[in-house]
Amino acid sequence: MSLREDPFRRPPTGGGGRSTKQSLVKFIVREIASSLKLLAMTDYFNYIMPKLLYLKTIYILFKKELMSYFNSPIAYVFIGVFLVAGNWLFFNTFFLASQASMRNYFALLPWIFLFLSPAITMRLWAEEKKSGTIELLLTLPVADWQVVLAKFFSALIFLSISLLFSSTIPISIAFLGNLDLGPVIGGYLGALFLGGSYLALGLFISSLTKNQIIAFIIGLTACFAAFIVGADFVLAGSPQAFAPIMKFMGLGSHFNNIARGVIDTKDVIYYVSFIFLFLWLNVRVIENRAWK
């Protein structure tokens, strides 16, 4: 059983379609990943600050997670559905209103994300548990929180890649009319925060079960509840005393602020702590192996 050829130089053989298409995508992913690595500058600082080894571990896990999106059809289906649904729903009414603004698009986004975020996160833990790979993953010399962070950031980066593809919309509008950039940038920033919150919540739900479908449905319900709790029509039907609290708790109300182009630290802190809370809960669940 000797090595007959150098495995790293041999061009891919067989299964032509799949490998060429995927190798292009993998190349893109690798480029993105390596530029992120440059940002972290792990190689350089390893000697100075051993603490950054934590980052390197997270980065390796992150790379593996991101690769798994593009190794399966998930990524292509996801990006396809996201773009078709978003563009169609938006341009449906865009020419009737004939206003060069993306406000309607950002009003749509939370609802599209509502369905797509749990679809991203549902498999992240549930699949590892079902196939048993979690046993190997959690006996590697990596801390549980590193795995949680790697999974979260891979999901967030994947969501950002999808959002990047939707930049065709502001570009086309800019050709058609006078687009105010402030609300557009605010909208995308808000979408990232909102998406991040959905993903953190969905990831947490996925850590509770072995079943991807359960993870999706519960995740969807939880995201919906968290989004809707601050909406006006819910507040109207709830006791007056709770109304301000509920308005603050809801993911939706904060999103509207940012999407208008008003970036308030209050909203940013809210989103960051929401994400942090669920990532922390996620780490607790994984540490206790509490998913039976």
Next chain:
Amino acid sequence: MIEIKNLTKKFGQNLVLDNISFSVKKREILGFLGPNGAGKSTTMKIITSFWSPTSGQVLIDGLDMAKDSLSARKKIGYLPETVPLYEDMRVFEYLKFIAEIRGLSKGETKDRVKEVVSICGLSKVLRQPIEELSKGFRQRVGLAQAIMHRPDILILDEPTTGLDPNQIVEIRDLIKTIGREKTVIFSTHILSEVSATCDRVIIINNGKIVGQGSPGELMKKSGGAEIIYVKIRGLKNEVEKKLKEMENVIRVEVKDKEAEDIYGYEIEPVSGVDLREYLSLTVMKNNWSILEFSKKSASLENVFRELTK
């Protein structure tokens, strides 16, 4: 190298491991034997820190698994029973990921992946997605993953299930080779495997250790150390009666029939007594003839059955 102290594991009310203690020395191959559900896999999952014990302590090379989990894990290579692998990755992608996460540098990763690939015979399937691999190749990828970082301790949960006889021999040889320098714990319920590879055996049943020692010691302990098989020409009833009347004989059993008046008998003597000469005298005295004669050692199977009844 490994020290297990008073390990107990409960799932709710269900006691899976009941106060287990043992230790494994360096360069020792320890076989973990027991019926299904005895607690073999549970013990391994606790040693590798996948589960934490309800009470008790695991020391890996002096490191407490509860406190220094991460540095202890670096010393261990683990192959779980179900051989879980990332199905959507290709073999080389997977091995590269394992090498990187195990902290090998870029240059080391490349060399070590090549090395491991040739040790485990994976060069043919390097570019295949793992989901397309056969059971035997999956097992090899699992093993390659476990030895990637040259661990001091190798923990293999039923490494030979589902493999064909050639592959089983290959894996056994590999375990033996590794065991010359490293510490290996592996579980199995194939008994011949244990006597073929292990320095020491621990038999576990219902969460308790019911026997341990080298395969030889265990067989001696089981009492009937040697069994004699003879094929004799002579009237069956008469032969059987006379054999039973011999001194120092515990049990005589008719095993098979070759032809009229030719039968095979199994004789179990009192342990430590050499019956052979006396037996041949008896045969001559009665004018029978011996057609076949062999001595069998009591198999580990008997020991196993006795201890896990």
